[in-house]
Amino acid sequence: MVGNRSKDTGPEIRLRRELHRRGLRYRKHTKLEVLGNRWSVDIAFPSQKVAIFVDGCFWHGCPEHMTWPKANAEWWHEKIERTRARDRDTTARLLTAGWHVIRLWEHEPADAAADRIEARLAESIAVRVRA
Numbered sequence: 563m564v565g566n567r568s569k570d571t572g573p574e575i576r577l578r579r580e581l582h583r584r585g586l587r588y589r590k591h592t593k594l595e596v597l598g599n600r601w602s603v604d605i606a607f608p609s610q611k612v613a614i615f616v617d618g619c620f621w622h623g624c625p626e627h628m629t630w631p632k633a634n635a636e637w638w639h640e641k642i643e644r645t646r647a648r649d650r651d652t653t654a655r656l657l658t659a660g661w662h663v664i665r666l667w668e669h670e671p672a673d674a675a676a677d678r679i680e681a682r683l684a685e686s687i688a689v690r691v692r693a
């Protein structure tokens with residue numbers, strides 16, 4: 563499945579639809595200064611500073627579903643490793659800037675993913691109210 567790596571993948575759309583159904587309002591493909599405006603956050607809740615990434619099983623090397631292409635194996639390993647390094651860097655930058663980061667695999671069911679996100683948002687709001 564050396565497909566496209568476009569935004570708006572099926573799993574991401576299903577998750578956004580589920581969030582919307584629950585009345586959660588987000589921004590999609592948000593570029594942030596802290597990321598140098600180079601990479602965008604798949605789904606962002608800016609006021610709660612919660613950033614969601616829906617990582618594709620192939621491109622981000624999911625341990626459960628990764629099937630390495632046999633042709634150009636070395637090239638692919640390097641490519642996927644670069645993506646993972648970039649993911650770690652993106653997460654680190656966001657954490658440093660006070661964001662909470664949730665990384666999901668595209669194989670995670672939308673409703674379970676939405677549960678996690680909803681719980682996290684509720685926590686962020688509770689922290690703000692206490693402060």
Ligand SMILES: [Zn+2]
Pocket residue numbers: 619624625626627628667668669
């Ligand atoms: Zn997977």
